[in-house]
Each structure stands twice: as structure tokens, then as C-alpha cells.
Amino acid sequence: MRTHGLIGLLIILLLSACSGGESTPGLSEVTSKEWTDIEASAEDTTVRLFMWGGDEGINQYIDDWVSPRLAENHNVTLERVPMNTGEILQKLQTEKQAGKTEGTIDIVWINAENFKNAKENELLAGSFVDSLPNFNDYYQTDDPAFQTDFGTDVDGMEAPWGKVQFVFHYDAAKVDNPPSSFEELKAWTAENPGKFTYPNADDFTGNAFLRHILYAQAESPSAIYDQPLDEEAISETADDTWKYLNEMEPSLWRSGDHYPNTLTELDRLYSQGEVWMTMGYNEARAESLIDEGVFPETTRSFVMDPGSIGNTHFLSIPFNSTNQAGALTAINFMLSPEAQLAKLKPNYWGENTPISIEKLPEDMKEKFQSVERGESVLSQQELEESFLPESEAAYVDWMKEQWFNEVVQN
Amino acid sequence: MIRNKRLFYVLATLLFLLPTLILLLQSLSETWRFQTGEGLRFQLDSYSVLLSDPKLWSATGWSIGIGAGVLFINLVIGIMTGKALATLSFKGKPFVEAIILAPILIPVLAIAMGLHLFMIRIGLADTVLGVIIIHLVPTVPYSIKIFQNAYRQLGSPMLEQPLILGSNPLHQLFTIELPLMKPAIRSVTFLTIVISLSQYAITAIIGGGRIITLPMVFFPFLDTANSSIMAAFSIWFSMIPLALYVLVEILLLLLPYTIMPWRK
């Protein structure tokens, strides 16, 4: 009886594994068509966009701005599904294993480590960015920021949707002149003990902060971001980095005995006035927090020498999307100057655009340039001048381990 | 005795009532910055953010529906298995009991991956039924244990007595067992609903984004520094177990031989 059940189960598994063979038409088949045909076949379909849903501004941008316009202009219903990227990849991974060719996800919002995993595990449909008219028309297609994503070759498998840059926030009511270099930051911290700290290396933002110090201690930042991780080669830089951090530690919040576990914790400390500075991997994020009364109205941002790291985030299509034409149509729309302009405006999201402003028609160019992003956001020029690319993803894990050994243990 | 009672009220106020009130207050006011000398600033924005989420109502509905389904199946499985474990003795019973408890010792997520694969193959992935089934994994072991204890406490003579008086098992269930196990039913209700309601990862994976429950809307906001929105969400969140609890309490009143609360 029991063995019969097992055999039965095996047969079911085998059968379903076999049935995984026949699949929906490949992405290349769709992208080889004329764009107008793609848009036409997308009409009257539903596109399901899976993305992290923890920011009301971002959610509202999709629900209130993108969705209605996509429905009106292209007759495509866009459904936003809130899900953490980790779970999205987990789901795709299992579906891949089970041979499920008809998935529920048409678009994912993705970058960095997650993109690397997805690409390596063949969870993405394939190359498509070259077929998007808006990408070809308005973007600097050979920009290195679009060619590699944290050191992983993009290969046209994801389309740049936005870009963010790391900035520090401070309360101008308490701090007159924010530091302009990491040396000055150390001096400022010594003068104002307990008023600065950073999230630990496990946190996304904390790790990025630490990589800035690595950049600062190197001969030049490019010695890090242009090189794959080689522990031997950077050992001197690393030592300087730990020295810097250890010297700073006694003046940190709670004398460095405890580091905030997440950016959220640091933000709360800042919002309560415990510390006078916070930071974030999004140059405009303070705006909505000020609006909501979480951050003081006197919050401003600053960047320091040698610069601030920025990255691009992307939209991609999973391997088992059942509506690839719809996904292409929606992604193309979200890359359009109109959509990017609305995204840049602070009333929804306020996020920077990867679009090339000089490629835009004159009137659009003006609109972009006249967007008032808010007092807490640095000028476009300042951001561009300080921009530093991300290093390879391996640095992130290296930093997690080393920081704990060198700074916490000491 | 009286001192104990007073101690109970003090502790209950301190540990339960006070935090709830603070939560309520936080949801109605802006982020607190008392050390800077600022007072409370009241606002309703956090609730308008909450209510403006287009998925809030449908997610709440899904959560209630799934919670009710999970509860019902838990009651059925818990009562049947619990009774069997409490009244029967058979070879390998300790082993069976250990197996039944196993799902709460293994991380649900680990089980969910295997089950997800299986559900894809039998077509339960991305369906409500699949989500309900996966929610049984972290809840059913508790329910079985609770009902097993409840039946053990009733004792087998009390279960044989109605039989002797001519009652069939179903009649006995409704006239004797359920009325006498009300505390267990209440525990299972609360536990099951709260556990089911707070499943994020397994709901996301098995529900596949087709089934959007409240945690899927709510949990990403744990990353926000805006305590007011968090508090508003938490208040909303806590209404669901409360509502289902009241519902179960009303259903319990329908059991035979119930003393109506307004009598005596």
C-alpha cells in the first residue's frame, strides 16, 4: 500500500516534469515582431508587476499615476503586487524546478545581488531592452550603469527604471556646516560625541556607508569599483578603513557599544533627535518623511569627498511570464519621459531618473529641469559631480564579515 | 486573595492595556520627539494613508476568509485527532505524537519550499486553497495539542457517560464535548487566527501574489521610520482576530445548554 502510494507520487512528479517541456513562446519570438504589433497584442491584457511595497509614495505612483495611464493609452491593466524581492525569487526558483511555465509574474523590480541570482539561475526571460523604443530614443544605451549591475553583465535582460544616490541627512537647526569629507566627519563626531552612528554592516544602507569609507581610504575610488575583489591587493586600504572606524567608534552614539540594526532604527533615532544625522541610499527620500512629520522640517542632505555611490535599479521579465507583450508595453511606458517626469516630481516618489535629459525634446527638457525636488534634495549638478559607481557585489559580503571582526570585536 | 487580584489588575494594566493605549495614541499623533521639548501633535494622516491603500479592503477580506477557513479546518482536525490521541492507546503513539508536533519544530519556510513544489504540480499553487493548506502547517500541531489536553481533562468516563445514556457521537459532540471545551475552542481560535494572519513569506510564495493578504500589504511598512503609520496598521491588524473571536463567541452561544450571558 505504502509503496504503491510512493510509486504513484513518483509517476505524477515525472509526468509533470515532462509536461514542463512545452513552453510559452520565447521572449525573442515576441521581441522580433514590430513594436506596434507587440503593443497591439498587449491590448486587453493584464500585466502583473511584483515589487517591494513598503513605501506609500512608490505604491501611489504605480496605482494612481502609472496604472490609469497605461489603461487609457494602451488598454493594459497593470496590477501591482506587493512582495519582497527575496520571496519573488524564491517563488520563481521553485516554479523553475517544478517546470511551471505559466507563472503569475510579468514584471519584477530588481537589481544588484538579486539580479545576479536571478540571472545565474535562469529565472529571467532573456534580453529585451533593445526592442524598447523609449530606451533606444531617450537613454544613453551604452552607459556603463546600464551595462553592468553591481558587476554583473546586464545583457539586455533588465531595463533601467530609476537611479538613486547615497546621501547623508542632517538637521540644519542643530548642525551649521556639515562635514565635507570623511576626515571632517570623524572630527565632527569627536566634537559632538553620541550624535552620529551608522547601521551595522548587515543592513543595506550600513554596508553602503562602509563601502564609502573603503573608497575614501583607497588611492582613488576607482581602485575599488574598477577592480574585482582581491583581498590581498586592498589589504592596506582595508587596514586604513578599520583604523578610521575604530578611531571614530568611541564618539559614536552609545560609544559604539551598539549599532542600529537597520536603517529604520537609525531613522527613528534621528526623528527623535537622539542623533543629528542619518543617511540613505536615495537622495530624495527625506522629502516624504519631512512631509509626514517624521523628520524635522530643517532636514537637509549632503555628500562628502571623494563622492557618493549611486546605482541603477531595473525592471525585468521572469522566465514564465504569460504576458510578455504586455510586460514589454508596460516597461516601455514606465521608461517614457512622461512616466519618468512624474516619478521625479516629489508629490509621489521624487526619485531620480536614468533618462538622458539632453536626448529629450526641448519642452520635455525644460519640464525636467524645472522640477523642484524639494529643499532637502541636493541639486542635480552636485549629485552628478559626486557620483561614484557601485563596486562588485562581492564587496558587500566581504564588508559584512570583516567589519564584524575588525570593528565590533575590537 | 484580594491582594492577588489587585496585583493582577496592576500587571494587566501595565503589560496589556497601557501598551495598547500607547499604540492607539501613536497612531493618532505624529512621531514623538519629547526630548526636544515638543508636545503631542495629533493627526489622522496615518489612517488616511492606510485607507487610501487600494488593496487594504480586499487584503482584509482575504485575511478574514483564509483565517476563517484555517480555523474551521483546525477545529475539525484538532477535535478528531485530539480525541483519538487522548482516548485511544495504540502501539507507537509517542512516535505519532512527535510526528504531529514536528511541523512547529521545523521552520515553516523550509516546509513551504517543498510543499510549493508539490502544490505547483497538483495545481494548488497560487490558489486560496493552497494558502489555507500551507497555513495549516504552523497551526494544526497546536490545535491538536490543545484539544488532546482538553479531552484528557474531560476524562474518558465523561466521554463514555453520554454514550451509556444513548447518545450518538455527533450528538455527544454538540451537547457535551463542545460546551465543555469552550476554553480550548477559544484558545484555538485566537492562536490559529493570529498565526494565520501573520504569515508573510509562506502566503507570498504559495499565494503567488494572486492572494494578497493583509501582511503582504502591511509587512513592507515595517521598514518605515514612520511610527504613526505602523501604529495605525497594527491597530487595523488587531481588529481581525478580535472580530473573528467575537464571531466564534456568538457561535458558541448557539451550542445547546448554554447559559446566556444576560441570564444570571
Place this chain on the structure above:
Amino acid sequence: MNSSLEIKDMTKQFQQQMILKDVSFTLNKGEILSIVGPSGSGKTTLLRILAGLETPTSGTVSISGKDVTRKKANKRNLSLVFQQPLLFPHMTVKENIRYGAKLAKKNDEDKIISLLDAIGLSSYADHYPSEISGGQQQRVALARAMATEPEVILFDEPFSSLDPQLRQGLRLWVRDFLAERAITSIFVTHDTEEAMLMGDRVALFNEGVFQQIDEPKVLHQSPANPFVANFLGGHLVLNDERYIPLPSCLLHPPESNEAHETYQGIVEHVTYQHGQTIGHVYIDTLNKKISLPIGDLSTKEELHLYLPSSQIKPFRGNHT
């Protein structure tokens, strides 16, 4: 006479152990049988099989001439009163009594009222079990069993959880109650006195078989075997074949020089009962302890017992 309850060749085996071995007996309508035996002798198992709570390994149970061996407990026309009252705590006294009657479709308000009256608890009809005393609870349990109008009522040590004074009163009350209504019943107890008091006949149960079933008087006068004689007391068992009733044992040689046997004993304890001095005597050669009036002897004193040969009786052999 029509048989009310009949058991034939009942055997119960549990794991390797024989708990009942070929037990057979018949009860007539209105008869009360007491089953007495040491704890662990299997008498409760017998009762549970009769009630349908357990199944026999072989044998049949018939009620009013109908074979009910395969029927579940709730389909048998009998009732069982447990050691504990087991009243349903969420029902009033009246609801408790009515519970089985309703299911048997014999729910007659007059009957319930008269039962409440009979157990003397009319004024407690709407009380909950927790609000009445243990003795009252056991009376309600009895009324509840009665209300279904069963052919047979089984009692499993129904008084053992009550205190001795209450127990005495309730025993007599139940006995009269059953006799008045001519209800066939079985009492299981480990207390010989209770067995004698309640039963028209008393059955001695040990090691899975009835050692003897008889009226109390017969049982006492002619025990079937050494076990019966020892268990009931009142006899001195000399060996597997012979015994003598204690009152026939003399503390001095018989006057008429009658043939007799002599045993030496030692007084281990002295107690006082029914106005007499009772010595608890140990007889070394028989390895037996007996209790009998000893006049003015005191502890540690030795004595001789003289047993007239004419009073020594042989066991009758097993009789069922």
C-alpha cells in the same frame, strides 16, 4: 421466569492476558446481583463489556432474550452508573436527568418530576451539579440512569467515592429504590459487606472466573473453595479441602472429650467491636491470621485453638 440478562461463555483476552475465562450467568427480571472481588480481578472489565464499552473476545450478551453482543453502548437498553457521578456540569439537575430520557424518546415531564421527587431533590431541579453535595450528585446520576427506563442498570462501585456515613444511607435507599421498581441490576464492588447488603445473590469473582454465585447466606455457610472462605472471612481454612467456621473454634478443649485438632497461636493485636474483645491471632503452622473474641487475653499472649472434628467441613467445590 423470563431472563433479563444472559451472558454465555464470555472470554476476554487483553494482550497475552486472560481477563475473563468462559464466564456465564443469567439474571432474572428484577434480580440484583452483586459482584465482589479483589481489585484487578477483572470485574470492571466484565461490566464494561456488558455495557458495550468494550468488546469480548468471544461469548454473547443477551438482554431480554435479544443478542446485543455486536451493538454499541448507545444502542443497548441498559445503563451504567460509574464510581463518580459524572454529571454534565453545564446542565442543571433536571437537564441532566432528562438527557438520556430525551434520546430514548421517553421524555415524560411527569416521570422526570417523580424521579426528582424520588431522589428527594425536587427543590434542586434548576441547580447546577457544582451547587449540590456529593451524595446528592450520586442520586442525580442514579435518576439520570433510571430516566432512560433501561432493562438493566449496572453499578460500578457507585458509593466508593462517598464518605462512610453517607454511603450507608445511600446503599439502603438505592436497594429499596431498585426493589420497588423491580429493576434488574448488577453491583460491582470490592466491599464484601456492600455486596451482601445490595445483592439478592452475590458472585465472587477472581482470576477471570466466578468462584461462587449464591445467596449471601449460602455463600457464608458453605464457601465453595479456600479463596471464597478467605475472602469472606469468618472461616479458618485448614487446607485446600477443609475449613471450619470461626465460631466453632474453641479456646479450651471440648468438654465431651470429642475428637479435635489443636493449633497454637499468638495474639498480635486486640481491638474492641460490638462490645467484645477481639483478638487478632496469628497461627504459625497454618500461616494464617484470624480474628475472634478471646475473652481477657492480651497482646503477645499465646493461646491454643481447639477445633472439634465434627465442625470441620469439606469445601463443596466450584459452583456456578
